[in-house]
Amino acid sequence: MSKVYIDLHIHSQDSNNTGSTISNHSDLQMLQKLVSNHVRVACFADHDNLFIDSYNRRNKIIEQNGYNLTLLPGCEINLFNGSKSAQAILVFKPDQDLIKIKKMVNKNKLTYRDVFTKFSEFDFMIFPHTGKGKDIINPNELNQCYITGFDSSNPKSRNLKKAMQLYPWVSDVYFSDVHNWNKYPFDNNNYRTAIEWDENLNNANSIYEYLKKTFSDKTKIYKY
Numbered sequence: 001m002s003k004v005y006i007d008l009h010i011h012s013q014d015s016n017n018t019g020s021t022i023s024n025h026s027d028l029q030m031l032q033k034l035v036s037n038h039v040r041v042a043c044f045a046d047h048d049n050l051f052i053d054s055y056n057r058r059n060k061i062i063e064q065n066g067y068n069l070t071l072l073p074g075c076e077i078n079l080f081n082g083s084k085s086a087q088a089i090l091v092f093k094p095d096q097d098l099i100k101i102k103k104m105v106n107k108n109k110l111t112y113r114d115v116f117t118k119f120s121e122f123d124f125m126i127f128p129h130t131g132k133g134k135d136i137i138n139p140n141e142l143n144q145c146y147i148t149g150f151d152s153s154n155p156k157s158r159n160l161k162k163a164m165q166l167y168p169w170v171s172d173v174y175f176s177d178v179h180n181w182n183k184y185p186f187d188n189n190n191y192r193t194a195i196e197w198d199e200n201l202n203n204a205n206s207i208y209e210y211l212k213k214t215f216s217d218k219t220k221i222y223k224y
Contacts, residue, residue, distance in 0.1 A: 001196045001197065001198070002196070002197050002199065003194045003195065003196055003197060003222060004038070004039075004040035004041070004194060004195065004197040005037070005038050005039045005040060005185075005192055005193070005194050006039065006040060006041045006042070006175075006193055006194070006195055006211070007034070007039050007041075007042045007043070007175050007176050007185065007192075007193075008041070008042065008043040008045065008072070008074065008089060008091050008125075008127065008173075008175050009043065009045050009076070009089050009127070009151060009175035009176065009177045010030075010034075010042055010043065010044055010045065010175070010176055010177070010178050011044065011045070011046055011047075011177070011178060011179055012025075012027075012030060012044050012046055012051075012054065013025075014044070014046040014049070014051045014054055015046040015047045015076075015179075017047075017049070018047040018048050018049075018107070020047060020179065021179065022179050022180075022181075023179065023180045023181045023182060025181040027054075027057060027058050027061055028061055028065075029181065030058075030181055031058060031061055031062060031065075031067060031069065033181055033184045034069055034184075035067050035068070035069055037184065037185050039069065039185075040068065040069065040070065040197065041069075041070045041071075041072065041207060041211065042069065042070075042071055042072075043071065043072045043073070043074040043089070043091050044058070044071065044074070045074045045075055045076045045089045045090075045091070046075060046076065047075070047076050048075070048076070048077065048078070048105065048106060048107045049075060049102070049105055049106075050073060050074070050075050050092075050098060050101055050102040050105050051075075052073070052098050052099065052102055055071060055073050055098075058071055059071055070204050070207050071204070072091050072092070072094060072204060072207075072208055072211075073091070073092050073094055073098055073101075074089060074090050074091035074092060075089075075090055075105050076088070076089055076090075077089075077090055077105065077110065077115070078107060078108070078109040078110070079109060079110055079111065079112055079115075079128070079137055080109040080110070080111065081111075081137045081138055081141065084137075085109065086128065086129060086135060086137035087128075087129045087133075087135075088112070088115070088126055088127060088128040088129060088151070089126070089127040089151055089175070090115070090119070090124050090125070090126055091124060091125040091126075091127075091148075091208075092122060092123070092124045093122075093123040093124070093205060093208045093209070094204040094205055094208060095204075095205050096122055096123065101119070101122060104118060104119065111141070112128065112137060112141050112142055112145055113141070113145060116145065116146070123208075125148040125149075125208075125211070125212055125215065126146065126147065126148050127147075127148055127149050127150065127151035127173060127175075128142065128147065128150065128151065129151050129152075130150035130151065130152050130157070130159055130160045130163050130172070131150065131152035131153065131154040131155065131156075131157030131159055131160030131163075131172070132151065132152050132153040132154060132157070132177070132188075132189075133153075135152075135157070135159050135160075139159065139162050139163035139166050139167070140166070142163070142166070142167065143166070147167060147170045148170075148212065148215050149170060149171045149172065149173040149215050149221075150163055150164070150170060150171070150172045150173065151173060151175060152172045152173065152174060153174065153177070153188060153189045153190070153191070155172060155191070155223070160172060169216075169218065170218075171215060171218045171221040172223070173193045173215075173221065174189050174191035174192055174193045174223055175189065175193065176188065176189050176192070177189060191223050191224060192223070192224045193221065193222065193223060193224075194221075194222040194224060195211070195214050195220055195221055195222065196214065196220040198210060
């Protein structure tokens with residue numbers, strides 16, 4: 001079975017609204033970067049909002065150019081552990097009420113468990129920061145909660161090692177978290193994640209379902 005790169009944590013200038021500094025690249029330029037670096041599935045996980053208009057606009061560009069690239073809707077949210085901050089990536093199944101989700105996403109900090117209460121009616125994947133910036137959430141807080149993968153940039157991180165000891169069935173994944181697209185794919189990460197791929201997948205919903213299932217099997221996840 002073939003393998004493809006996936007990158008479910010990338011940023012656009014939409015994140016500038018929350019204080020981030022993202023390089024000035026157009027939608028077309030960012031999509032071309034993904035395609036030229038052999039990314040098959042990506043998610044613009046901008047901060048504190050689900051930017052539906054941007055998501056739809058980029059999908060039109062992909063269709064117009066015939067790119068072999070699938071985008072999934074998602075965002076980066078704030079978590080808290082007492083007085084300390086943490087973050088996680090949420091990736092949603094595309095055929096849901098994205099407008100309703102957008103209205104629920106904001107800057108308010110949630111506990112990890114709160115996420116599942118707030119978004120209980122929706123199908124999503126969640127990747128808490130673990131072994132990278134703002135990963136201060138205590139791995140013990142994830143007990144009996146769904147974890148799609150640990151979003152990391154440092155495989156030697158003490159927090160990541162602790163999390164993987166507690167939850168050995170969960171994969172560590174390495175998304176770019178790109179802010180400077182001139183450096184893509186190695187802006188904020190020295191590693192990339194690839195998965196085994198089914199060439200028969202032909203739409204965003206089936207690809208989402210395939211990814212969610214694949215993340216439950218660590219033998220199908222690869223770090224490069």
